[in-house]
Amino acid sequence: xxxxxxxxxxxxxxxxxxxxxxxxxxxxxxxxxxxxxxxxxxxxxxxxxxxxxxxxxxxxxxxxxxxxxxxxxxxxxxxxxxxxxxxxxxxxxxxxxxxxxxxxxxxxxxxxxxxxxxxxxxxxxxxxxxxxxxxxxxxxxxxxxxxxxxxxxxxxxxxxxxxxxxxxxxxxxxxxxxxxxxxxxxxxxxxxxxxxxxxxxxxxxxxxxxxxxxxxxxxxxxxxxxxxxxxxxxxxxxxxxxxxxxxxxxxxxxxxxxxxxxxxxxxxxxxxxxxxxxxxxxxxxxxxxxxxxxxxxxxxxxxxxxxxxxxxxxxxxxxxxxxxxxxxxxxxxxxxxxxxxxxxxxxxxxxxxxxxxxxxxxxxxxxxxxxxxxxxxxxxxxxxxxxxxxxxxxxxxxxxxxxxxxxxxxxxxxxxxxxxxxxxxxxxxxxxxxxxxxxxxxxxxxxxxxxxxxxxxxxxxxxxxxxxxxxxxxxxxxxxxxxxx
RNA sequence: GGCACGUUGGAGAAGCGGUUUAACUCACCAGCCUUUCACGCUGGCAUUCACGGGUUCGAAUCCCGUACGUGUCACCA
Numbered sequence: 101x102x103x104x105x106x107x108x109x110x111x112x113x114x115x116x117x118x119x120x121x122x123x124x125x126x127x128x129x130x131x132x133x134x135x136x137x138x139x140x141x142x143x144x145x146x147x148x149x150x151x152x153x154x155x156x157x158x159x160x161x162x163x164x165x166x167x168x169x170x171x172x173x174x175x176x177x178x179x180x181x182x183x184x185x186x187x188x189x190x191x192x193x194x195x196x197x198x199x200x201x202x203x204x205x206x207x208x209x210x211x212x213x214x215x216x217x218x219x220x221x222x223x224x225x226x227x228x229x230x231x232x233x234x235x236x237x238x239x240x241x242x243x244x245x246x247x248x249x250x251x252x253x254x255x256x257x258x259x260x261x262x263x264x265x266x267x268x269x270x271x272x273x274x275x276x277x278x279x280x281x282x283x284x285x286x287x288x289x290x291x292x293x294x295x296x297x298x299x300x301x302x303x304x305x306x307x308x309x310x311x312x313x314x315x316x317x318x319x320x321x322x323x324x325x326x327x328x329x330x331x332x333x334x335x336x337x338x339x340x341x342x343x344x345x346x347x348x349x350x351x352x353x354x355x356x357x358x359x360x361x362x363x364x365x366x367x368x369x370x371x372x373x374x375x376x377x378x379x380x381x382x383x384x385x386x387x388x389x390x391x392x393x394x395x396x397x398x399x400x401x402x403x404x405x406x407x408x409x410x411x412x413x414x415x416x417x418x419x420x421x422x423x424x425x426x427x428x429x430x431x432x433x434x435x436x437x438x439x440x441x442x443x444x445x446x447x448x449x450x451x452x453x454x455x456x457x458x459x460x461x462x463x464x465x466x467x468x469x470x471x472x473x474x475x476x477x478x479x480x481x482x483x484x485x486x487x488x489x490x491x492x493x494x495x496x497x498x499x500x501x502x503x504x505x506x507x508x509x510x511x512x513x514x515x516x517x518x519x520x521x522x523x524x525x526x527x528x529x530x531x532x533x534x535x536x537x538x539x540x541x542x543x544x545x546x547x548x549x550x551x552x553x554x555x556x557x558x559x560x561x562x563x564x565x566x567x568x569x570x571x572x573x574x575x576x577x578x579x580x581x582x583x584x585x
Numbered sequence: 586g587g588c589a590c591g592u593u594g595g596a597g598a599a600g601c602g603g604u605u606u607a608a609c610u611c612a613c614c615a616g617c618c619u620u621u622c623a624c625g626c627u628g629g630c631a632u633u634c635a636c637g638g639g640u641u642c643g644a645a646u647c648c649c650g651u652a653c654g655u656g657u658c659a660c661c662a
Contacts, residue, residue, distance in 0.1 A: 111662050146661055211660070224586060224658065250660055268590070277588055277658080285660040292662045316589045316657050337590095340655070344596080350654080378597095381610090385598060390609045392597095409598080412655065416596045419611045429624080464624045475622095492621085525620075543620035551621090559620030 104136030105306045108162075108169070109296060111143045112154035115361040116161040118415065119311065119341040119353060122379040126338060127309035128167045129380070129403040139303055140172030142183040143296065145289045161362045164372045166396050171303075179303040184295050191290035194298050194328070195251045195283050203327035204283055207231040207252045208242045226279040227252070251284040253294075253320065261319040266336045267408045268312070273319040281320060293317070297324045305333055312337040312412075336405060339383045340412040353415050360415075369468030374424040382413045393426055421467040429464055436463050440472050447473045448480045452568040457521075461558035461566070478553040479566065482575065485552040487582065495540040502545035503583040505537060506576055509546065513576070519569045524561035549579035 106127040110120055131138040140162065142155055159174065171177025181187055198204035209230055217228060232254060234242075242249065255278045262272035283294035290298070300308060315337050325332045342350045343357030353360055359368045365375050377394055386402045428436060437459040444455045458479065462472045477483065490502040509531055516527060528546065532539040547560035550572055556563060564572040 109662090113662075143662065149661065207660095214660080218659085222586080226658065248660095271589070273588075279658070282660050287660075289660085291660070296662090311656095312590070313656055314662090339591080342655080348595090352655080381597065383597090387599090390599085392610055411591050413598090414596060416611070419597065422611055461623090465622075495621090528620085540620070547621060553621095555622050557622065559622085561620065563620095 103306070104131055104134035105139065105304050106131040106136065106309050107139040107141055107300065107303065107305050108167075108309075109141045109143050109299075110158050111146065111149075111292075112158065113146065113149040113151055114154060115157055115363055117353075118360050118362060118365065118375075118379060121161060121165070121362050121375075122341060122382060123309060123311060123338060124162065124167055125165070125376060125380060126336070126384065126403075126408070127307075128169075129399055130307055130309060130336065130405070132400040133403045136306075137170045138167075139177070139179070139305065140169040140182065141299060141303070142173055143292060144183060144185045145285075145292060145295055147185070147287065147289065157363065164366075165362075165376050166372075184299065185289070187295075187299070188289060190302070191295055191298055192284060192288070195290070195294065198253070198283070198324075198327055199251060201327060203254050203324075204251050205232055205254055205280075206234065206239050206242070206249045207280075207282075208234075208247050208249050229280055232280060248286045250282045250286050252280040252282050253324065255280055255320065255323065261323055263318060263322045263332065263335060265315065265318075266307075266334055266405050267339075268315060268337055268410055271315060271318065273316065275319075278320050278323075293320065294324070297321050300333060301325070301328070301330045307334045307336055309336045309338065312340055336408070339409055341379075341382060342412045342414045344414050344416075350412075350414055357415065358417060365420075369470030370420060370424050371427050374420070374427040377427075378420050378423045382415065384408050393423075393430075425467045428466060428469075431463075433460055433463055439469050440466075443469060443473050444476060444479075447476055450480075450571075452571060453479065454566050454568060457562070458557075458566045461562055465557045475557055478551050478556060482578070483552045485548070485579075485582070489548050489552075489554055490545065490583070492541075492544050495538055495544045497541045497544050499583055501537075501541065502548065503580065505535075505542050505545040506549055506580055506583070508535065509542070510573070510576055510580070513564075513569075514573060516569070519565065521561050521565045524564050528561060546576070550575045552579075 108124040108127050110116075110124075128138050130136070140159075142158075144150060155173065162169065169175070171179060172182045176182075195204060199206065207230070209227075213230075214227065217225060231252070256275045259275045260272050261275055261278075262270055264270050281293050282291050284290050318335060318337075322332055341353045343353040343360075344350050345356070359365050362375065366372070373395075376396065380394065380399055381392065384403070384407045387404070387407055389402065437456055440459040440462055441455050444458055448455070458476060459472075462475065466472050466475065487499050490497060490499040509528065512527060512531060513524075516523065528542050529539055532542045543560040547556065547563060548554075550560065550563050550567060552575070558566070567575065
């Protein structure tokens with residue numbers, strides 16, 4: 101059985117879009133699942149759109165997500181170089197071979213003429229094949245004059261070209277629908293359309309994994325393989341990733357939908373593994389299995405092309421949140437605290453606070469670490485408090501009752517030597533029983549007084565432990581004053 | 586506009602002609618637990634698979650048409 105070889109071939113023209121990452125993931129998974137090889141290749145043939153640093157971001161993302169590659173930039177391999185700009189001369193040779201074979205031709209049309217053609221057809225017309233039948237002499241003359249030229253693919257005028265996609269099935273396209281696309285640009289660089297075919301062949305790629313936006317241009321690539329006499333690779337086109345607009349409509353996932361690059365998502369507080377886990381399930385589903393939380397290793401074992409769906413899927417930040425919170429809950433408390441405490445310290449620099457305890461309270465309550473900072477505003481400062489907060493229906497509390505509770509409980513707390521949750525809880529519980537007041541009411545009064553907020557992570561005694569004795573008593577004192585006599 | 590592809594609840598989805606009165610997850614709602622919230626637990630949430638025809642004893646599952654959506658028609662990838 102032939103080994104599977106896939107590749108991830110990003111263009112360094114921006115940052116790592118989440119759809120791109122997903123393509124990389126599936127290509128990687130397919131290779132790993134089949135015990136094959138995964139190659140990374142940089143497609144930088146558009147020298148105009150190059151973005152500095154983009155390659156580093158791509159490589160770093162691969163590292164952060166654990167998508168290791170067998171050949172590619174930085175590590176080399178038998179099929180290098182792995183950056184297309186470094187393989188420039190290879191493409192010319194193959195393009196000329198195609199010309200010699202009659203499957204491509206020189207074109208001397210100017211950019212202006214092409215632009216005019218484009219404008220006259222309202223943007224939907226293509227090249228008029230003006231240079232397709234230039235005689236050898238004419239070509240020689242133009243060349244001798246040093247005129248700039250491109251090399252275009254000579255698409256058959258009639259007939260149908262079809263291929264079988266592994267997920268979409270057979271795709272057929274009438275040859276007359278296809279343009280004589282440019283293979284080699286005037287600047288000597290190849291286009292994507294040409295370079296990727298040559299490289300995939302040269303590098304032994306067996307499965308081309310990419311977004312479904314290439315579905316309808318693939319017949320042209322297939323024609324290229326045929327023209328060279330090369331075996332066609334397997335094609336695995338992936339359904340697009342969409343985003344939901346505010347008006348409910350969906351469109352290709354873009355910035356207006358929120359964070360869409362891997363970096364943005366990290367910035368927003370999501371864990372690499374949660375992101376990977378989530379996008380693995382966007383457009384793919386395991387067979388006979390309801391599991392959703394997967395490690396990369398587990399995914400390798402069960403990933404298969406049959407599970408890839410044809411319809412586009414909408415990126416749902418809500419579900420990503422769920423995955424992230426699951427990963428956070430899965431972390432040992434200690435590890436979680438290591439991530440959260442520094443954030444808390446920044447937001448709540450006051451000494452005496454037990455931030456470890458706060459972090460522990462947040463462990464099951466946050467979707468992202470960043471969210472922790474938002475949830476502790478009441479710790480960082482004493483929030484303005486409406487006395488109405490002391491009124492709680494379920495526990496039957498009123499400001500008056502709360503005042504009484506706080507006043508009676510204050511000296512007991514002041515005398516407490518063991519300022520941690522269990523002891524404090526026991527103390528308040530004992531007071532409740534002795535006074536005949538519902539425990540819930542006591543807890544409510546104390547929590548509101550100490551936290552000055554209706555909804556808080558953790559209860560009364562947990563928060564008192566966080567605040568420490570001094571601050572807790574001070575806040576209760578303030579509450580008493582506010583509640584009056 | 587031509588061509589291509591898609592369409593199962595708000596989102597991801599299972600389903601591949603007959604125990605499907607359509608699994609599972611998120612979201613949402615209700616209840617339990619409870620020191621508020623969260624966690625956890627329990628239950629609810631598509632009589633119906635875009636719509637219309639057809640094939641069949643039987644269709645979400647096969648075929649055709651319509652609608653809608655998306656993609657693509659670059660010296661971008």
